[in-house]
Amino acid sequence: MIILIFFLLSILFITFLITRYKRVKHRPPLPPGPKPLPYIGSLITMLRNRPTFRWIHRMMDEMNTKIICIRVGNVHVIAVSDAKIACEFLKDKDEIFSSRPESMSSYLTSKGYLDAALVTTAGDYWKQLRRILATKILSESRLKWLKNKRDAEADHLIRYIYKQCDTKGVMNVRSIAKQYTGNVIKNMAFGSRYIGKGNADGGLGEEDIEHSNSLAVIPLHVFAFCATDYFPWLRWRTDFDGHERIIRNALGIIRKYQDPLIDERIQRWKDGVRTEENDLLDVYINLRNPRLTSDQIKAQMLDLMLASFDNTSNCVEWAIAEMIKEPKIFEKAVHELDLVVGKDRLVQESDLVHLNYIKACLREAFRLHPVSPFNLPHVSSVDTVVAGYFIPKGSHLLVSRRGLGRDPEIWDDPLKFNPDRHINGDNEVVLTDNNLHLLSFGTGRRGCPGVVLGSTITVMLMARLVQGFTWELPPNEPHVDLNENVRNLWKAKPLLALVKPRLPQHLYTTST
Numbered sequence: 269m270i271i272l273i274f275f276l277l278s279i280l281f282i283t284f285l286i287t288r289y290k291r292v293k294h295r296p297p298l299p300p301g302p303k304p305l306p307y308i309g310s311l312i313t314m315l316r317n318r319p320t321f322r323w324i325h326r327m328m329d330e331m332n333t334k335i336i337c338i339r340v341g342n343v344h345v346i347a348v349s350d351a352k353i354a355c356e357f358l359k360d361k362d363e364i365f366s367s368r369p370e371s372m373s374s375y376l377t378s379k380g381y382l383d384a385a386l387v388t389t390a391g392d393y394w395k396q397l398r399r400i401l402a403t404k405i406l407s408e409s410r411l412k413w414l415k416n417k418r419d420a421e422a423d424h425l426i427r428y429i430y431k432q433c434d435t436k437g438v439m440n441v442r443s444i445a446k447q448y449t450g451n452v453i454k455n456m457a458f459g460s461r462y463i464g465k466g467n468a469d470g471g472l473g474e475e476d477i478e479h480s481n482s483l484a485v486i487p488l489h490v491f492a493f494c495a496t497d498y499f500p501w502l503r504w505r506t507d508f509d510g511h512e513r514i515i516r517n518a519l520g521i522i523r524k525y526q527d528p529l530i531d532e533r534i535q536r537w538k539d540g541v542r543t544e545e546n547d548l549l550d551v552y553i554n555l556r557n558p559r560l561t562s563d564q565i566k567a568q569m570l571d572l573m574l575a576s577f578d579n580t581s582n583c584v585e586w587a588i589a590e591m592i593k594e595p596k597i598f599e600k601a602v603h604e605l606d607l608v609v610g611k612d613r614l615v616q617e618s619d620l621v622h623l624n625y626i627k628a629c630l631r632e633a634f635r636l637h638p639v640s641p642f643n644l645p646h647v648s649s650v651d652t653v654v655a656g657y658f659i660p661k662g663s664h665l666l667v668s669r670r671g672l673g674r675d676p677e678i679w680d681d682p683l684k685f686n687p688d689r690h691i692n693g694d695n696e697v698v699l700t701d702n703n704l705h706l707l708s709f710g711t712g713r714r715g716c717p718g719v720v721l722g723s724t725i726t727v728m729l730m731a732r733l734v735q736g737f738t739w740e741l742p743p744n745e746p747h748v749d750l751n752e753n754v755r756n757l758w759k760a761k762p763l764l765a766l767v768k769p770r771l772p773q774h775l776y777t778t779s780t
């Protein structure tokens with residue numbers, strides 16, 4: 269009897285091996301990539317070649333490939349820098365790639381995957397959040413409802429810079445851009461420009477500076493190739509590369525400011541003290557189908573802050589830097605504003621659609637200087653084949669924003685800042701690109717739901733800066749330094765510029 273059972277089991281085992289062998293043999297190959305070591309894969313090389321994103325791009329160049337597979341632990345990390353292949357992943361096979369990987373940083377940031385951007389499974393909860401974003405938070409009517417808040421911040425921007433011209437002259441463009449984007453989203457989300465007390469000169473007070481600095485830390489550490497994301501058991505022993513401490517500190521500061529405001533507001537609605545909706549926090553609190561818990565509301569509010577924050581400021585800072593370097597481009601942008609808007613009134617949201625050259629400058633900055641090297645990662649839910657390569661279930665997909673935007677097969681002279689390449693007769697220039705020749709807002713199910721708001725804030729900021737002031741190098745700086753930070757894609761040094769008003773004085777002082 270025992271011999272018979274042994275015999276049957278052996279046959280079953282051999283059949284299993286043969287089927288598996290046949291399946292593997294007839295399977296297409298994995299994308300090219302470094303040969304992984306057993307169990308740890310390329311972990312050691314990855315740790316020795318920080319920052320990882322530069323190492324991945326270098327390897328793709330050396331191997332002359334636009335799709336690469338790097339195994340870390342048992343995860344296949346697939347990086348892509350080709351528009352057609354990226355479309356195959358994010359459009360044709362969108363359904364398979366619409367989840368996000370788990371990671372320590374995204375888990376902590378989203379309070380356990382409670383937000384829309386980081387929630388891992390693209391299931392019912394994520395669908396509900398996306399529906400809320402589309403119909404209640406970022407819909408056309410909602411954005412119209414919040415227009416007065418955006419207008420107030422666009423006017424405040426002009427007044428603030430004007431006052432600073434008197435006292436300083438030389439200004440930090442990055443600080444101005446971050447302050448504006450932060451003010452707009454705080455006003456729309458929390459109903460106030462300041463989370464803290466603010467500063468008498470109209471700038472940020474120490475609380476808002478601390479809040480804003482902490483927001484800036486998060487995107488640099490979410491999905492930043494943290495070793496424990498590939499070997500979760502390492503988290504039991506140590507914060508292996510220090511990311512957890514950094515993320516926890518930053519989140520602690522952000523929550524110290526945001527969460528009491530949210531709790532207090534929920535209580536005011538409960539007590540019947542607040543009865544009229546005035547901002548997005550009120551809208552989230554009053555949702556009924558489904559009603560969100562306080563933790564879920566806190567996760568959505570942080571999502572709004574993070575989503576709006578860095579793309580706009582990074583893009584505008586780079587655009588202005590490139591334009592100061594090429595004064596002819598700057599002149600063309602100024603000329604467009606003078607032609608479309610004139611010098612007797614400030615540019616308004618209704619003008620933005622007509623500012624094709626300004627938008628071309630921004631599109632060019634998104635192409636050449638995306639804020640992050642890769643799109644937010646996606647993860648595959650089943651085995652599949654893309655571009656003739658086998659992509660195993662659970663692979664992490666990283667579409668290279670940098671690689672797409674600098675692909676010489678798509679863009680002539682790709683390193684040159686040339687906004688004219690986006691002008692096509694009278695066709696309206698937009699900041700999105702559905703063909704992924706550049707990746708600004710992404711595409712597909714997990715593509716950005718904030719395209720209209722994000723584009724409006726970005727174009728408005730740029731248009732007000734260019735219309736309202738002249739921007740030149742400070743007297744002691746002979747040329748524009750266009751070097752990138754080694755550890756990320758921000759400009760290595762914040763852009764400093766000598767700023768002077770160029771419109772009649774009353775426009776700066778009488779704006780709403």
Ligand code: HEM
Nearest residue numbers: 384385575576579580644708709710714715716718721722
């Ligand atoms: C210039 C401004 C912006 C840019 C360039 C931008 C870009 C992006 C990109 C590249 C993604 C990832 C797409 C993907 O995974 O394939 C994304 C996702 C997202 N964005 Fe934006 N965004 C901007 C502004 C905003 C704003 C203003 C909001 C809302 C207030 C927003 C909300 C979101 C959300 C919630 C997601 C996650 C979507 C999901 O995972 O389902 N974004 N954005």
